[in-house]
Amino acid sequence: MSDATRETGLNLDIKFNEQGLVPAIVQDAATRQVLMVGWMNDAALRQTLATRQATFYSRSRNKMWVKGEESGHVQEVIEARVDCDQDVVLLLCKAHGPACHVGYQTCFYRAAAGADKLRLVEEKVFDPATVYKKK
Amino acid sequence: MSDATRETGLNLDIKFNEQGLVPAIVQDAATRQVLMVGWMNDAALRQTLATRQATFYSRSRNKMWVKGEESGHVQEVIEARVDCDQDVVLLLCKAHGPACHVGYQTCFYRAAAGADKLRLVEEKVFDPATVYKKK
Numbered sequence: 001m002s003d004a005t006r007e008t009g010l011n012l013d014i015k016f017n018e019q020g021l022v023p024a025i026v027q028d029a030a031t032r033q034v035l036m037v038g039w040m041n042d043a044a045l046r047q048t049l050a051t052r053q054a055t056f057y058s059r060s061r062n063k064m065w066v067k068g069e070e071s072g073h074v075q076e077v078i079e080a081r082v083d084c085d086q087d088v089v090l091l092l093c094k095a096h097g098p099a100c101h102v103g104y105q106t107c108f109y110r111a112a113a114g115a116d117k118l119r120l121v122e123e124k125v126f127d128p129a130t131v132y133k134k135k
Numbered sequence: 136m137s138d139a140t141r142e143t144g145l146n147l148d149i150k151f152n153e154q155g156l157v158p159a160i161v162q163d164a165a166t167r168q169v170l171m172v173g174w175m176n177d178a179a180l181r182q183t184l185a186t187r188q189a190t191f192y193s194r195s196r197n198k199m200w201v202k203g204e205e206s207g208h209v210q211e212v213i214e215a216r217v218d219c220d221q222d223v224v225l226l227l228c229k230a231h232g233p234a235c236h237v238g239y240q241t242c243f244y245r246a247a248a249g250a251d252k253l254r255l256v257e258e259k260v261f262d263p264a265t266v267y268k269k270k
Binding site for chain 1: 236253
């Protein structure tokens, strides 16, 4: 499919990268907070659309995973959008618990402060040790 | 820097991908609408932080570009966040005009409708032909 057709058409035709993956942004549908970004292969995208549960592909573990499968913090997909050139997915979700494994509601809990430093801009909402089992 | 230090520390230390790039999400700071995703190399990130104008690296044109340099639709950065493992940037911006070159406020103007189709979920707000000069 041409880039122009991808931009104006109404066919879902994701432009996966050379690893067969596409980034997927998760946004809280109610608060509109951006919660996290995961990567999807075609199977993870199809499973997400079919089950309405945000499902990603782990590049480090080389396997699909359902967000919240261990923590219970699943993300229920209200709407799945694509950008103009169909190389990014945006999931508007109802979040059943915090998104970040470090213990914050969102993975974006730090902001740039000057050229090389960060500062915390969110409060911790849970203790990861109580939610994720040591393996 | 170790992944654990990246996650808990307060040093800006972006994990660029094998092409030396990191995805940057642009979110409207006022409406909290997700507007677009661009890619940044280290120079584009540094220029963004220094000038407070969203600046990206074009993978197709192999050069840095300032969002709005042609259209005037610049994005003024209010806050630049990073995610837990510092491989995604989130820019909270004041948008001086629509984000998408196709003519919408946001690049995410279509939503999945079933397994293979999309539907429009945003209204066009400008005619690209009047904003972008033919070259």
